[in-house]
Amino acid sequence: MPAHPEHPRFKGIPLPPSGWTLAVLLALYIFTGLVGHDPWKNDDALTIGIVHDIVANGNWLTPGLAGRPYPDAPLYYWVAAASSHVFSWLLPVHAGARLASGLCTLLALAFILLAARELHGREAAPAAPLLLAGSIGFLFHAHEAQPMLAALTAHTAAYWGLFLLGRKPVAGACYFGSALGLGFLANGLPPMLPLVPLAAFVVWRSEKRQQAALLLVGSLLLAAALGGAWLIALLANSPDYLAAFWRSESTQLHASAQPLVNLWGLVMMLPWYAWPAFPLAGWTLWAKRRQFTTRPLALPVVAFLMVLLGVSYCFGARSAPALLLLPPLVLLAVPGITSLRRGAANAFDWFGMITFSVFAGVVWVAWCATVFGWPERLARQASRLEPGFIGHLSIPAVGLALFGTAVWCWLIATSPRSPMRGIMHWMAGLTLFWLLTATLLMPWVDHGKTYxxxxxxxxxxxxxxxxxxxxxxxxxxxxxxxxxxxxxxxxxxxxxxxxxxxxxxxxxxxxxxxxxxxxxxxxxxxxxxxxxxxxxxxxxxxxxxxxxxx
Structure with missing residues (x-):
């Protein structure tokens, strides 16, 4: 007998999520935690320092750091400086600058949705932004001032453009060329290079190969025009800065003395960094192994291999550049969600619900320890880790945290049966964990990280x-x-x-x-x-x- 759909007592979010439901969930994930804390060490403080130099001294053409030239591609810094200026009436420079990361993340999730529509159809596409935002490694960088997020956005837009070539050739070529050029302006040449052989592969597989090749040449010319405008301005106004920039690019292109070691390091990082996209991509390859050469599988596989080789050679086994490995894995994992067997799908669903319910409880207990001193042992440990911290009760923060916890309980109680339920619960649980951390524990974390x-x-x-x-x-x-x-x-x-x-x-x-x-x-x-x-x-x-x- 055919299975009857489950009708929960209270109507929950329809699955797959779409429209405003998907937009609100992703927006809550993206913009939570971008404000409310100081610049932290490493990329966050470094990027905000460059933005501060632009805002304070007007060095838009030649970004600098603490009074010294800092040759780097400027687009992300321009966007961050502009957002900090626009919101200067409300936010300090460091918080306004991080809004650029929110914009890049929002665009990346939108473009991966569009790319998944072209590759896998409208019904399965919402899984792509949920998988990308739900990746553990993505959470670490999506809420800091991180220029690599602009390169990630360029990659997702480039995939959309390439997958669109068969249906709308001219539009697809324009999107790809624009993504390539703006990606160079945002993060330089090395992150964009893996997209060129992928484009050649798409042209080779095209039914109209000659037309696709001409469009690819046109898209490369468009990319050169976008990126070349800044280079020409540098040549005319600051040739020394231009020379230093190219030396930095050349160093990255020849940076790795042990590419195989870096390759192995990235492969070992992916099981946790790209969870849950990584195991789902593996299941897709196994479940659809007879369709390996078809477009929905071949294009993400080639994209992943090209990016893996490029990142391991130019950047090494580092966390921020590994962001570029996530989009092809996500696109490969989308079919795996709908093809999971019922037992595996239920196990993944229960794992997500239990894991993040426990994590939410841990965050609440940790907050009680930092604010009220209970449990005493945990309070002493928190004080030992961050000496001198004094917790304060914030009614708005607690109210938002309680609301998020209530929504989580409502969601897991009312979600209808669907192949998307597991990834929906995972993404919502990760959002809850980050929301609780940002509202309840951020003062404690910031106390130990700020300079x-x-x-x-x-x-x-x-x-x-x-x-x-x-x-x-x-x-x-x-x-x-x-x-x-x-x-x-x-x-x-x-x-x-x-x-x-x-x-x-x-x-x-x-x-x-x-x-x-x-x-x-x-x-x-x-x-x-x-x-x-x-x-x-x-x-x-x-x-x-x-x-x-x-």
């Missing part, structure tokens, strides 16, 4: 009238934070001007303490974040009281 108190303490240790400050072994992200918070800028010790400075900022202990003493340097300040317990993790400030004889 604002460190920068303020360093500023107090420096006199208003002083000679220049040289720096050694200080990461660009820390230099960006010091400049952003208190306008503290340094010169590199490798420059002639830096050698003449009377102040020296160092990250960690000096390698040769004897050379420091012989140079007349005396330590006058030491500081670090609450979690920086070792001397090797702290900043050291030295003052030269006696100059060496020339």
């Amino acid at each position: 604002r108190p460190v920068s303020a303490s360093l500023a107090r240790a420096l006199p208003e009238t002083r000679n220049c400050i040289a720096s050694t072994n200080v990461a660009d992200s820390i230099l960006a934070s010091l400049d952003y918070f208190d306008g503290i800028r340094t010169l590199t010790t490798r420059s002639e001007a830096g050698l003449d400075c009377d102040w020296l900022l160092m990250h960690g202990l000096p390698r040769d303490k004897g050379a420091i003493a012989a140079g007349g340097w005396r330590k006058v300040w030491e500081g670090g974040r609450p979690s920086d317990r070792r001397d090797a993790e702290k900043l050291q400030l030295y003052r030269r009281d006696v100059r060496k004889a020339p």
Whole structure:
């Protein structure tokens, strides 16, 4: 007898989700956590430092960092600087700049939806943005100031353009060329190179091969025109910056001395980084192995292999560039959702519901420990990890967290049976976990990650009238934070001007303490974040009281 559809007592979200339902869920995931915390170390602080330099000094053509040139593709920084300016009446620069990441993420999810429609049909397409947003590795970078998100957006738009070539050739070629050119402007040449052999593969498989080849040439010319406009402006106004930019690009193209090691590292990263798209893509290949050469499978497989080779050779086994591996895996995983056997689908569904229900409970208990001091053992552990943190009750944050928890309970109780239910619950559970973290635990996390108190303490240790400050072994992200918070800028010790400075900022202990003493340097300040317990993790400030004889 045919199975009757399940009718829940209370009507839930129809599956697959579409329209405003899908848009609201994805928007909640995207924009939660973009504001409400300081710049953090690594890419977030580095990017915000460059945006701050553009906003403060107007260096739109040649972005810089803490007073130094920083040769890099500028498009993401332009968008971030523009968004920080537009919302300056409401948000600080660092929060306004992160809205650019929200825009890139929103566009990437929209383009992966459109690409999945062309490849797998309208009914299965909503699984693609749910899979992309639900990938664990994507969560780490979607809520920071991250230029690689612009490259990810360019990749998803390029896939849509390529898959559209058979149905709307001219439009598809224009979309592909625009994505390629804007992707170069956003992140340089290396992230875009894997798309070229994929385009050649699409042309080779095309029924109208000659027409497709001409359109591909036209799209490459369009990409060259978009990217070349900035290069021509640099050549006319700042040829030194242009030369430095090309040196940086060349270094990336020849960066990897061990591509096979990097390749293996990326492959080992994918099972957790691309979960759940990775196992679902594997199931697709197994379940549809007799259709391996068909368009819906062959194109994502070739795309994944090209990107895997490009990322491993140019970037290594790093988390941010690995974002580019997610779209082809997602496109390959979409058919796997509808072809899962009932037992496996139910197991995946229950795994997601139980996992994120437990995670939500853990976040609530952790919040109680940081705010009310209960449970006592957990409160002591939280205080040990982030010394000096004092929790405060925020009614709006708690209200939003309670609302999100209630919606989660309603969703898992009312969702109808559907092949999409497992991935819908996974995505909604991940959104709940991030929402609770951002509303309840963000003050505790921010207390340990921000360099604002460190920068303020360093500023107090420096006199208003002083000679220049040289720096050694200080990461660009820390230099960006010091400049952003208190306008503290340094010169590199490798420059002639830096050698003449009377102040020296160092990250960690000096390698040769004897050379420091012989140079007349005396330590006058030491500081670090609450979690920086070792001397090797702290900043050291030295003052030269006696100059060496020339």
